[in-house]
Amino acid sequence: MSSHSHEDHHGELGHIVPFAIYRNVLIGLLVLTVITVWVAKAPSMDFGNLNIAIAMVIASVKASIVALYFMHLKFEDKTTWLYAFFPIMLLVLMMGLIFLDNPFRRADQPVEVNDPLAEQLQQI
């Protein structure tokens, strides 16, 4: 496996990322966190079932800038990208198929677990 192509900043092993990028990513992450909380908590931003999807999308944006810049993925070679993306592909496959299949598995009677304390607690 050949070494990476970025040889600037006299980094013979790794690409040295300018401080400004780290700083901007930090600010971006904190801002996105504020946005996440605002979108979730503000009464005017209630999208019902979409809330969880929006929260996950924002979280994915944060995760990708952490991976790309803090973890240097943007400056890594193709093999590393493959290793990093492989679990994502597996994830998409697993979660995607499960979420497609799960709605068709709902039993007519919901499964009631035998809760030994249920009767006792009726008296509380």
Place this chain on the structure above:
Amino acid sequence: MTSVAQTIPGEPPHPHHWTPTNAYHGAKLGMWLFLATEILLFSVLFTAFALYRWAYLGEFHDASLNLDWKLGALNTAVLILSSFTAALAVDAAQRGNNKRVKHLLLFTVMCGGIFLVVKYFEYSHKYHIGLFPGVECPVVEAGALHGSEGHGGGADVAEGGHHLEYCWPKDTSGLSEGQREMLVSSKYKMYFGLYYCMTGLHALHVIIGMLLLSWVCFHASRNRFSEKYYTPVELGALYWHLVDLIWIYLFPLLYLVD
């Protein structure tokens, strides 16, 4: 010929069949492979959470109200900041500045400590209101131990000898019948089973990350690293970024989504 055991400050170790450059790239690749397994580990728990949330939407909504989103947001900010300093530590190592590496890693580990302290407060609050695994503890009545037939475990409830008790939010008077019913349901407790699994496993990773980074920090204090060799710093930072990544997903899912 230097053996592997000899470490010269600033110089990479010299296993026989690798060049230092190849060793560095190989190590990084190995770390990414490991991170891939960690991502898969947590994604299984996320999937389980998604399925049970879909099945028990009402109970999960009510259960999530027990979590304080402000503490969660604080923890998110702490971890993001620690990720920033970990990345800066790698940068310092690339420039051969061991002292800066040491300081930045110390700060990162300290942020991890703050995270765990906040987690402690969250967990202890839940403990006080009776929301923890194994809250149904057998309470043995005095003198009953010799008389009762040993069935072991919580199987026998009303039999003489011992009964099970919930330590419960003491004051349930303000709740409606339906709400009280919901509180005792297994569906409600399912939320906390998943909550403790996911945050507990994550906290374990925080502890492991802190130990790893402390070990790297120790080596930095011995001027181990240089422009030619900083692999442990980078690998430790990668692990820490993963810890941050997982929390970035955990926080909205558990604390914010109602």
